[in-house]
Amino acid sequence: MPEAKAVPLRAADEQAQLQRAVSRFKPEIEAELRRVLAEADAEPALRGFYGQMAYHLGWVDAELRPSPVVSGKLLRPALVLWSCALAAQSAGVDDATQQARHHQALPAAAAVELVHNFSLIHDDIEDRDRLRHGRPALWTIWGEAHAINTGDGMFSLARLALWESVARGFPAKQAVQLGKLLDHTCLRLCEGQFRDMAAEAGDDVTPADYLDMIARKTAALMRAATAIGGTIGAPEKPKIAATLADFGEALGIAFQMRDDLLGIWAASTELGKSHAGDLRRKKMTLPIIHALAHAPEADRARLRAIYRADREPDDDEIAFMLDLLDRTSRAWCREQLAAQCDAARKALDRVTHDLVNHKRLPLQTSEHGENAAEALGALVAYIALATQG
């Protein structure tokens, strides 16, 4: 079997900058998530219910004993808070107002993270995935019935969290808009999951179908994160939030495309991805879907047969697929990813340019000691690394 060319990630500076950007708000976000759960979790008889949520969020073990925290990256709530900071800066409000809006954005950030996690709890049941963040998925411990119900509870709690922004002074009129946006986003997540499950059952998925699916399943919530953050950061300037929404959507699609590229061409040590892992598991990702639509007919027939067979592909078949995808899909997928990164960068530029008195915003260091535009830019740069190599 030929060696796959690994995507050379971890250009050390990009990696470090991203790490700083994403981890900046982590303690605040975790504290906010714990506050939301603690407020609801008031009765001993319901300990098991909220305990399941705490388990899924990585705070306790399966016996509900406190354990070393195994949380996700908290990328989506970080997007809410960075977008809030950037929007407030772009709107030119003073430091005290920025700080007040950051405080209002925290419950919204928790809401977005809880929506993400509710959908993971249910997706794991639906997809029969037994592992989540390296630990047994909730349903494998408490059973499907509880996992469905606990997911529903987390979904309810997510939206309940949002209203705390109003208690912290965010205007009701815009809060209704945010509620509507979040609800609409949740519907889009379900639509995306439906299309994903329907695609697995059938064969005729086109690249356009797939892009529509990931726009709903992955990009919609990132779009919501940046739109919500932008709205709370600058409720008086809805154009900023609209532009940040475009940024979030492009970022979300790029994020999934990067995942799809690494699912085939990552070295085995990269980020939990194994070399050709998506091919071994016969996942329907962008490179495969593109090849099924555009490779020479004989290759498509063989690829289709491998994917339809009732067993894992063998080494020869993996080698054939890697070679085929190298020839037909890799460059195209990278172009698609580059285009999304470009769209994200342009949206970010529109927020930082020309918004305050048509002048470039100074790349000022906020009181947090970091610049929101730089943090969001670092995220795009990191994702764009997967276009190289």
Add this chain to the structure above:
Amino acid sequence: MPEAKAVPLRAADEQAQLQRAVSRFKPEIEAELRRVLAEADAEPALRGFYGQMAYHLGWVDAELRPSPVVSGKLLRPALVLWSCALAAQSAGVDDATQQARHHQALPAAAAVELVHNFSLIHDDIEDRDRLRHGRPALWTIWGEAHAINTGDGMFSLARLALWESVARGFPAKQAVQLGKLLDHTCLRLCEGQFRDMAAEAGDDVTPADYLDMIARKTAALMRAATAIGGTIGAPEKPKIAATLADFGEALGIAFQMRDDLLGIWAASTELGKSHAGDLRRKKMTLPIIHALAHAPEADRARLRAIYRADREPDDDEIAFMLDLLDRTSRAWCREQLAAQCDAARKALDRVTHDLVNHKRLPLQTSEHGENAAEALGALVAYIALATQG
């Protein structure tokens, strides 16, 4: 086996009055539900997703062909609309304002019905119930994965529906309160389902535990229905909505208690209930839980053994249980039900008395040709029939 004494339902006038009360708004509610779904269901690729919702709501068959409508009673949305009408009358607003508020309440009524139905879709999976309204449950046709996801979609759609009230002029500030109330209610539903599932797994359920469980699982949504209707009907007088909330909660608990009584003492022809049906299925309902806590020790031991056995009870065991429950639980359960009906009636009286200029409201016929207080009173009277016989 001794004949069970059937509860003599259908005192003809109560039945007819209730029928009128509940069916009054049915066409409007159905039209509103169809509007909500039609607005979301805009893409051919998502036809299967929204088609599952339409199937569950009883509008199409499993092949998504239009079918004779098999909808539920639409009791909860009717509660929203009657509560809205009563609150508006109690607040003394003019006919045009009443009509405008009714129009604002329609999407909220749809929201409550969709929350109810989302929870039925998920409960059916969790409880392995294969039938819903006499038709195959959604999960038995499309599988669990789709049923979980479609339920989540309906949950999202429910809350999205609520915001249409704002588009129809309901103030954003109170809409945020309604959003919060609905979200909190959904969390209570999940908590109730958790307690229900936890109770099935254990033995030591006390009557107090059980009442706490049904307060969450059944009464919370009825409470929300009357509170939401009351708030939209009289946003300027929050006391009316608060009293209607008390009414809805008592009604909801009474509703479940009646169900529990009929599950054991209904004649087989009553409302889909079969004589001693809950005993045959070994359901943990109020009469059983009361007997397990209060019957003589020997009887409790036998009852516990029958419920723990790995088979259906035989005729002798059914006869033993019926006799035991007659002796120990029936009168007590009826008293509990009577007390809840009484609480509901008193709350209703508080809304109709003394609210406008401290005078009794005239039992005026509204432009709908029916009186909201009478309709809600008829509902209580109907439920209270189960205390007799």
